[in-house]
Amino acid sequence: MNNNKIIKDAYLESITNKRCGDKIEELLYIQNKILNAKKIVVATNNKKKFDIINNILISLFKNYDKPLPTIEKLDLPTNSVDLTRFPAINKGLIAVDTSDADIVIARGRLGAPGSGSMLIIMNNKGRCLSASLSPTSLIHKKDIEDAVKDELNEALERIGINIDISI
Amino acid sequence: MNNNKIIKDAYLESITNKRCGDKIEELLYIQNKILNAKKIVVATNNKKKFDIINNILISLFKNYDKPLPTIEKLDLPTNSVDLTRFPAINKGLIAVDTSDADIVIARGRLGAPGSGSMLIIMNNKGRCLSASLSPTSLIHKKDIEDAVKDELNEALERIGINIDISI
Amino acid sequence: MNNNKIIKDAYLESITNKRCGDKIEELLYIQNKILNAKKIVVATNNKKKFDIINNILISLFKNYDKPLPTIEKLDLPTNSVDLTRFPAINKGLIAVDTSDADIVIARGRLGAPGSGSMLIIMNNKGRCLSASLSPTSLIHKKDIEDAVKDELNEALERIGINIDISI
Amino acid sequence: MNNNKIIKDAYLESITNKRCGDKIEELLYIQNKILNAKKIVVATNNKKKFDIINNILISLFKNYDKPLPTIEKLDLPTNSVDLTRFPAINKGLIAVDTSDADIVIARGRLGAPGSGSMLIIMNNKGRCLSASLSPTSLIHKKDIEDAVKDELNEALERIGINIDISI
Numbered sequence: 001m002n003n004n005k006i007i008k009d010a011y012l013e014s015i016t017n018k019r020c021g022d023k024i025e026e027l028l029y030i031q032n033k034i035l036n037a038k039k040i041v042v043a044t045n046n047k048k049k050f051d052i053i054n055n056i057l058i059s060l061f062k063n064y065d066k067p068l069p070t071i072e073k074l075d076l077p078t079n080s081v082d083l084t085r086f087p088a089i090n091k092g093l094i095a096v097d098t099s100d101a102d103i104v105i106a107r108g109r110l111g112a113p114g115s116g117s118m119l120i121i122m123n124n125k126g127r128c129l130s131a132s133l134s135p136t137s138l139i140h141k142k143d144i145e146d147a148v149k150d151e152l153n154e155a156l157e158r159i160g161i162n163i164d165i166s167i
Numbered sequence: 168m169n170n171n172k173i174i175k176d177a178y179l180e181s182i183t184n185k186r187c188g189d190k191i192e193e194l195l196y197i198q199n200k201i202l203n204a205k206k207i208v209v210a211t212n213n214k215k216k217f218d219i220i221n222n223i224l225i226s227l228f229k230n231y232d233k234p235l236p237t238i239e240k241l242d243l244p245t246n247s248v249d250l251t252r253f254p255a256i257n258k259g260l261i262a263v264d265t266s267d268a269d270i271v272i273a274r275g276r277l278g279a280p281g282s283g284s285m286l287i288i289m290n291n292k293g294r295c296l297s298a299s300l301s302p303t304s305l306i307h308k309k310d311i312e313d314a315v316k317d318e319l320n321e322a323l324e325r326i327g328i329n330i331d332i333s334i
Numbered sequence: 335m336n337n338n339k340i341i342k343d344a345y346l347e348s349i350t351n352k353r354c355g356d357k358i359e360e361l362l363y364i365q366n367k368i369l370n371a372k373k374i375v376v377a378t379n380n381k382k383k384f385d386i387i388n389n390i391l392i393s394l395f396k397n398y399d400k401p402l403p404t405i406e407k408l409d410l411p412t413n414s415v416d417l418t419r420f421p422a423i424n425k426g427l428i429a430v431d432t433s434d435a436d437i438v439i440a441r442g443r444l445g446a447p448g449s450g451s452m453l454i455i456m457n458n459k460g461r462c463l464s465a466s467l468s469p470t471s472l473i474h475k476k477d478i479e480d481a482v483k484d485e486l487n488e489a490l491e492r493i494g495i496n497i498d499i500s501i
Numbered sequence: 502m503n504n505n506k507i508i509k510d511a512y513l514e515s516i517t518n519k520r521c522g523d524k525i526e527e528l529l530y531i532q533n534k535i536l537n538a539k540k541i542v543v544a545t546n547n548k549k550k551f552d553i554i555n556n557i558l559i560s561l562f563k564n565y566d567k568p569l570p571t572i573e574k575l576d577l578p579t580n581s582v583d584l585t586r587f588p589a590i591n592k593g594l595i596a597v598d599t600s601d602a603d604i605v606i607a608r609g610r611l612g613a614p615g616s617g618s619m620l621i622i623m624n625n626k627g628r629c630l631s632a633s634l635s636p637t638s639l640i641h642k643k644d645i646e647d648a649v650k651d652e653l654n655e656a657l658e659r660i661g662i663n664i665d666i667s668i
Binding site for chain 3 (some may be wrong): 198245248250251257260
């Protein structure tokens with residue numbers, strides 16, 4: 001598979017000390033992986049947060065003129081991940097391990113209690129394709145809707161995917 | 168120790184489904200942990216990146232009127248972390264495991280090749296206290312100096328520490 | 335998928351405090367996953383270790399009257415995993431991320447330098463299906479061939495797969 | 502610190518491809534770390550399992566003529582770790598992050614549901630010093646007391662610590 005070749009090449013560059021930053025084919029691979037997903041699982045069982053993410057994804061696939069994937073929410077309680085060192089990452093892995101999603105989107109605490117939140121986009125094996133962070137809610141005063149929206153937006157933009165490509 | 172109590176309480180809230188976001192004592196604990204560090208190790212062996220971070224830290228401790236900790240760079244090659252799933256996190260853990268630092272600051276790739284970079288602040292056990300992300304360098308066109316500076320700034324601001332408190 | 339249902343059920347048992355040990359359908363799932371693999375990647379680029387594992391696997395599939403999967407070795411240097419906290423686990427993840435194997439078998443150091451070795455069997459997403467440990471080589475005096483053979487044997491036996499079922 | 506030097510040297514050997522197995526000073530470091538612990542936390546809130554481990558540790562320190570450390574059990578429910586990829590490891594990390602123990606001993610599931618159990622010995626930063634595995638309980642028919650006893654025994658023996666040195 002092409003993907004495996006890209007990762008293997010990047011590994012070899014790192015081992016031989018020849019790596020100099022992300023490459024365009026790596027970025028295109030990540031973009032294609034997300035935009036050609038057949039099934040996306042959102043690792044939350046909070047209806048409100050799911051709806052926000054779902055709506056953004058519907059616009060995204062429409063704007064890119066791509067078939068809309070199945071978008072599901074994880075029907076498992078996930079608060080137990082807060083006992084791990086990286087709650088958002090481990091929330092994503094629960095979705096990876098209990099579904100056959102191509103892409104998982106998880107949102108949760110970044111690290112230690114007090115460390116604010118992380119939204120992470122993973123592939124079907126649990127690898128991190130992109131992410132974004134929000135300050136601790138004690139500092140930012142956004143409502144949860146805006147926070148989640150901005151996070152998904154930012155996680156996509158930093159890898160060159162723009163939710164609203166018409167603008 | 169007070170810290171252990173804070174984390175234990177947060178765990179119990181999560182298990183019993185009573186957690187509702189970060190608490191002020193958790194944030195203060197993180198801030199104090201960083202601002203009272205005796206030794207900070209910066210997990211890079213790139214002289215230029217180290218100097219940028221070192222200079223910001225010197226201003227920070229001066230502005231907060233705190234004694235300047237020992238600030239050292241890790242004298243180990245770290246490119247091998249790029250073969251792990253979370254390179255920046257694993258770079259930080261190398262510094263945690265080979266030093267007696269109170270605080271470790273690491274910068275590296277966030278996840279898969281192409282996923283942009285992460286700066287992470289860890290405690291002496293390898294727990295994540297804060298972090299920040301940059302878009303893949305294919306997208307942002309900042310020079311490395313500005314990128315590192317903005318990342319450290321943001322990682323501190325999102326937990327309520329402002330580098331330039333006089334402004 | 336059936337598998338996802340098994341894992342989801344196990345998760346729900348754990349969250350609701352009703353879990354009481356491994357279940358027969360979980361064990362059968364793991365056994366079937368291994369015995370019906372189409373492609374196995376052995377995460378070593380040491381020819382000798384690969385040959386030992388390859389030979390055991392050939393006997394195994396023959397004894398169970400199952401079609402022999404493609405068995406490949408990872409053609410990447412992996413010594414860099416020794417800088418991570420769990421070298422054998424991270425060696426396995428390199429194979430997971432650079433191949434389309436159903437099953438990955440990795441062997442490497444268990445943890446800190448001096449902690450002896452681990453052989454681990456993972457699925458295509460990087461989940462651990464079984465493993466075995468050897469004492470540090472300073473203590474056991476087996477040659478490497480016997481050590482690897484015993485480890486693979488033990489990793490399979492502890493989940494109810496017997497290499498030599500005729501005996 | 503001596504320890505950091507040992508780990509740094511091991512890392513450099515691995516990076517430069519000169520590593521050839523565990524070294525005697527690494528083993529001695531691990532042994533000393535365990536036998537000179539001031540505080541050991543056993544990551545279980547099961548009274549019976551704690552008592553077994555506590556009793557073995559009391560004999561151990563007596564036989565080695567070492568001062569008995571404080572030995573405590575973790576007073577936190579830990580069943581939520583079963584939702585992570587490596588439950589025993591994550592159970593240990595909960596003890597590392599909520600206590601000031603020198604040494605943590607955790608026992609839990611190795612990996613996926615059905616994969617049997619692992620006992621792990623960690624240092625104060627969460628690094629793995631040793632471990633041992635048991636087959637899934639569907640296969641071994643030991644009672645829990647004997648299983649835990651054998652596991653702790655084996656985890657110590659494989660790094661050259663013998664519970665009953667008089668024999």
